[in-house]
Amino acid sequence: MANVVDIQVVPPPLPASWAPPASTGKATAPLVERRLLPAGPAYLAHVKRAVHKLTFEEHDQHAENERKRLEALNGTGVNGEDDLGVGDEEEGDDLLLLDPKEWKKQDHYRVLGLSHLRYKATDEQIKIAHRKKVLKHHPDKKAGVAGDANDDAFFKCIQKAFEVLTNPERRRQFDSVDPYFELLEADVPTPTQLKNAKNLNKFFFETFGPVFEREARFSRKQPVPMLGSYEDSKATVEAFYDFWYNFDSWRSFEYHDKEVNEGSDHRDDKRYTEKKNKAERARRKKEDTARLRDIVDRALAHDPRIKRIKQEEKEAREAKKKNKGGAANGASQKQKEEEERKKKEEEEAKRKEEEEKAARAEAKKAKAAAANAAKKARRQQRAAEGDA
Incomplete structure (x- = not known):
């Protein structure tokens, strides 16, 4: 069982040269009521703990998890700087045992840890990836460490990959025969x-x-x-x-x-x-x-679009043909009606002409009969006058 011991704290005596401060004689400024606004990281941490009902340990764990999430999302480079999405790729044994003399057969993007970016990698990303690899595989860092006898060879591969990918012409030549995409060429x-x-x-x-x-x-x-x-x-x-x-x-x-x-x-x-x-x-x-x-x-x-386009064009032609046929039929009907109208007019004109001709014949016949009657009447009159 623990024992509790009370320790008396006795302040040291004042020095002999101590004296109370002299009064300045100035009036004390009046009290002013001011409103203080809570701010700062400590207050924000307090608010998070209060809102989410977290203990100090739970809050610290949550902050650590958030830091790891952001680091995985954005990536961190040398000295904690943003590495522009370069990240850290896994290095297999086959990669670390590459022969620098066979550099033409090697995947330079994979050597620098840029397999996920490849031809899309920017010059800045290539420099960051190279700096990461150099800091990790420089022979001076591995000197005297057992099991790293080939690290010098892999370091040469890193330097060769950086040399190729930072030269625009040589990088274009390598991108033309990128082994990763050559494997995908058959994926059609x-x-x-x-x-x-x-x-x-x-x-x-x-x-x-x-x-x-x-x-x-x-x-x-x-x-x-x-x-x-x-x-x-x-x-x-x-x-x-x-x-x-x-x-x-x-x-x-x-x-x-x-x-x-x-x-x-x-x-x-x-x-x-x-x-x-x-x-x-x-x-x-x-x-x-x-x-x-x-x-x-x-x-x-x-291409299914070709079949769709041909079908649409066929339907458009049929619709046009149908509309054209309907228009032709309409024109034919109108022309027929016009012909019938003209025929009726001609028949009517012919009938009127015949009636007029008959009327003229009747008039001529009546005139001739009247003339004959007048002539006969004059002969009778002359005959009567002779008898008298």
Whole structure:
């Protein structure tokens, strides 16, 4: 059981030279009531604890979890600075055992921990990734540590990767033959898959969309039209395929060029090697152009928008034809009515003409009869006068 001991605290005596302070003789300022506003990190922490009913330990744990979440979201670089999303990729044993002499066969983005960014990595991100790797794998930091005999070799791979990716021309050559994307080039939907797809609209856009997005990075002309959606207009679809059938690619294959035999300075050897490299680059370029053309042909042959557009055009033609036929029938009916009207008018005119002709004949006949009667009356009168 613990024992409690009271300790008397006795203040030390005042020094002999101490004296009370002299009065200044000034009046004391009047009291003023002021309103104090609570602020500061301590007050905010108190509010959080009060609102969420947390203990000090629970609040500290919550703050630590939030710090880790933000660190995972934004990433932290050297000395706690923002690393622009570079992060820290896992380094497998196969990566750490790379041979710097085989640098052309290596994935430089993976060496620097930029596999998730690749050709989208900015110059600043490449510098940050390189600085991280140097601080971690510099030979001076590993000197005398057992099991790190190959760290010097991997450090050379890091330096070579940084050298390639910071040179715009050499980086473009490496991006042209990026091993990661070369593996994805075969990931294109086959005609059989497109034919057997239950929902062609959804399958077509979900599978071909990423394909054209990958290929777009090689275009000299920017921006590049993407696949779009099922509701695109005819003009949009035609512009898309027109662009991709005339695709202007900057992709080249110098990265695979073979070096001149080591130790050979003969001019003919250099010319022969360069000739072989040039022919090989042309062959690879031709194959790549044919590969892209095959992708565009396959997309055009199975594009559901083409079928929709053709159906819409067919319906428009039929509607136009129907409207044209109705207009023709209307015109024909009107013309028939006009002909009947004219026929009736002609018959009426002919009837009137006949009536007038008959009337004239009757009038002429009556006139002749009247003349004959007058003539007969004069003969009778002359005969009567003769008898008298």
